[in-house]
Amino acid sequence: QVQLHQSGPGLVRPSQTLSLTCAISGDSVSSNTAAWNWIRQSPSRGLEWLGRTYYRSKWFNNYALSVKSRISINPDTSTNQISLQLNSVTPEDTAVYYCAREGSRETLGNWGQGTLVTVSS
C-alpha cells in the first residue's frame, strides 16, 4: 500500500523559498508506471496543480504555467522522496500543499496528509 508523508515548515516569509518534502513508502520514486505530483488548495483558488516529476528511462518534469518560473520538483532516489521548492513566495502562495501519486489513467489515487503553508512576515 502506497503511503505519502509530507514534511516542511508551515510559515515562510515573503520573497523567501517554500520547501517541502514527500516521503514515499510502498512504491519507488523511480517507478516506470507512476508520476509524483504537487497540488495546492486554497479557499480562493480551489485545487491547483503545480507540477510533477516521473521516470521513464530518464527523468521528466511538467510544471503549471502559473508557477513555472518559480518552481522546482526533484526526486531523491537515495531517500525515495520528492521535494518541492517554490521561490519568491507572496501571500498568494498561502495554501494547503499536497503531494500525490499519479497512477494509471492519470489518476491521483494516493495523497499526502497535506501541509498548511502560510506566507507572512
Next chain:
Amino acid sequence: QSVLTQPPSTSGAPGQTVTISCSGSSSNIGSNTVNWYQHLPGTAPKLLIYSNNQRPSGVPDRFSGSKSGTSVSLAISGLQSEDEADYYCAVWDDSLNGRVFGGGTKLTVL
C-alpha cells in the same frame, strides 16, 4: 479563472439526485479522459471517478460520470449528508502540457 468551468455551488435534499457539470475545450476534455475528486474539509482529496465514468473500488454506485464532447458531468443519486463536500473535475490539457482542475463545486445537502 479556471480552464475548466464548474458551477460554484449546488444543493439537494437527502435522497435526491444532483448533477455537477464541468465544461472544457478540445485541448483538454475533448481529447483526454476526466477524473473527479471529492474533497472534504481537513482531509486529502479522494478519487471518485476516473476515465470519465469508472468508479474505483469502494466508491458507491450512487456516483456516476458521463462525457459528451467537451463537457463531463458527475451525478450523485440518493443524496446523503456525508456527500456534502467540494467536487473537482481534472484532466490533462495538451495545449498547456499540464493537468488542470475545475474551479470546484460546493455541494450542500439540505
